[in-house]
Amino acid sequence: MTKxxxxxxxxxxxxxxxxxxxxxxxxxxxxxxxISPRADLIENVQAASAVEPYTLxxxxxxxxxxxxxHELRDRLPSIGILVVDEHNTSLQARERYWEHNPRxxxxxxxxxxxxxxxxxxxxxxxLILAERVLSDGS
Numbered sequence: 001m002t003k004x005x006x007x008x009x010x011x012x013x014x015x016x017x018x019x020x021x022x023x024x025x026x027x028x029x030x031x032x033x034x035i036s037p038r039a040d041l042i043e044n045v046q047a048a049s050a051v052e053p054y055t056l057x058x059x060x061x062x063x064x065x066x067x068x069x070h071e072l073r074d075r076l077p078s079i080g081i082l083v084v085d086e087h088n089t090s091l092q093a094r095e096r097y098w099e100h101n102p103r104x105x106x107x108x109x110x111x112x113x114x115x116x117x118x119x120x121x122x123x124x125x126x127l128i129l130a131e132r133v134l135s136d137g138s
Contacts, residue, residue, distance in 0.1 A: 007019075014035050033126065057072060057076075058084050
């Protein structure tokens, strides 16, 4: 069964977001990702639903998760919300960043684990949260 979820990596000033679909064969597709200013979270949650309707919002258990969950329940009372442990997601997100943004020049010679991306990776953290839930067959 196809299932689409919106994952959010909550932060105090910005939130990473990823819209991910699990196909019937189990493959996962990244449909949309964004780093949203915290103040624009609900606006971007609605923007994600314009890309594809989703049945569940996954929220990482980090910095401001309780506030984000409260705001989502207040504004979108009918949506299901699942809070997921964020353990090790930042390190995994850095690796995922390099998969989507291949290193060039001398950067190719250094291990990815020794390099810091030049931009925030919160959207990739959200992607990893979605993958954790969808890979468990939820």
